[in-house]
Amino acid sequence: MKEVSRPLASSPARKPRVLVIRAGMLGDTIWGTTPIESIRSVYGPDTEVDLIVKQGMGGLFRHDPRIGRVFEIKRRKLPLLLSPTKLKVWWRSLRQPYDLMLDLETSTHFRSLFGAARARKKVRGYSIRDQVGAQTEHAVVSLRKIIALALPRAIAERAAPSLVAPEHLDVRATFSLEGPYICVHCSNSWLAAGRTALRSWPVENWRDLLSQWHTLFPRHTPVLIGTSAEAGMIGQIAQDQPHCINLAGKTNLPQLMAVIAQSDAMISTDTGPSHMAAALGVPVVSLFGPTQPLQTGPFSDGRNAVKVLSVGLSCSPCVKTPAFDTCERNRCMESITPPMVATAVHQVLFPVPVAAAR
Missing domain, CATH: 3.40.50.2000 (Glycogen Phosphorylase B;)
Structure with missing residues (x-):
């Protein structure tokens, strides 16, 4: 898949929009933040990043200014037409297509959504599932390989998990x-x-x-x-x-x-x-x-x-x-x-x- 070497052109009337999918437990969800800063460096600091995360994990991001919408999903194996969460994401993509849809899962759980949603560029971790996940390879290094299918490799290889602390809480x-x-x-x-x-x-x-x-x-x-x-x-x-x-x-x-x-x-x-x-x-x-x-x-x-x-x-x-x-x-x-x-x-x-x- 061809690498992107510069921000994709977008309408001046809207911000670039990217969807990242990683719907696992706490550690998996945090690892799923690995591409966020890399995405912003390529598409621009005003990029709106939407996330699909496991139910209960949305609290990690609701205060994060980098994040647009957070979609929490309870049963990720459900096909598109039976999943209220996937249908919401699909409908959102129809109204305003994503510039990039990045599925960091190496399973087929989001295959129906991936096929139906509108995005200018789509990347699935499943496509290189045999090249990632070795026990001596950190999960973040595996994610970098997936990210490199969507972003310049030099940027993807420096990607790391990042969270923003909720500073409004005393x-x-x-x-x-x-x-x-x-x-x-x-x-x-x-x-x-x-x-x-x-x-x-x-x-x-x-x-x-x-x-x-x-x-x-x-x-x-x-x-x-x-x-x-x-x-x-x-x-x-x-x-x-x-x-x-x-x-x-x-x-x-x-x-x-x-x-x-x-x-x-x-x-x-x-x-x-x-x-x-x-x-x-x-x-x-x-x-x-x-x-x-x-x-x-x-x-x-x-x-x-x-x-x-x-x-x-x-x-x-x-x-x-x-x-x-x-x-x-x-x-x-x-x-x-x-x-x-x-x-x-x-x-x-x-x-x-x-x-x-x-």
Whole structure:
């Protein structure tokens, strides 16, 4: 497919309009922001970017001045004529065709919409599905390959996830957050869904880290974050830890973004909020065991600080292998110690300049 080397001509009476499709969970949705700044650099800073996202993810973007319409979809497998969301997008494209329609999915879920909607240029991730998704290739690198079908390759290869924090929310006043703090996400979506907790750090390790907090991070307050489904487990970790602020289950998505954006760092396992922090430019320490950080870790291209902690056991990573299905004890996570985590946090909080490290 021929690359676009300059902004497409458009009527002076309207802004350029682009549709981006990425309807997954939190991390997938954040990765789906990868082309936004690249699109604006090619089509112009006034480009209106519409998004199709999974139901519940719209709160990431409703305050974002770069975004036009956000279409939330509940069942992405439904064909066009049975999907109210897809019909809305189709009708919008008929009234005012898109300059670019970019489907970042590698499935066929949006095939009927893709064929019926009006756009001057259409690009589908499905067309190169066999060239992306390797376990040693980060999801963002895979997306860059799709983006390169629509935009100049030199621009696509620098594309990275980006979020805009909702600055109108005064979360410090709402949640009594005083002074510097570090966000801590002790849970993950597997736990919230009742799945095996193999990618979780043990509760006792979290409690051990928090019990030493004042010694390790005397200037920072630990702020525990999470969804209402994770609040029970996080409450156990926060029990008898009076210096903690526990916001688990107390924030909506925009508030969570604002809380993370104003933090000095994030500590987590392989979770959606870690990708949010990375996309907001907040330093991240992420603990990995059974999952592959090369593919699903918080993305960093040198413009943000990300530290992945893994002890590198011979059986790790094991997700999507028989070893994962038979594992009864996640030693790969148990072996990560609180001192290791503390050291990593200090490294992202106080990075040593390259000249000083020589």
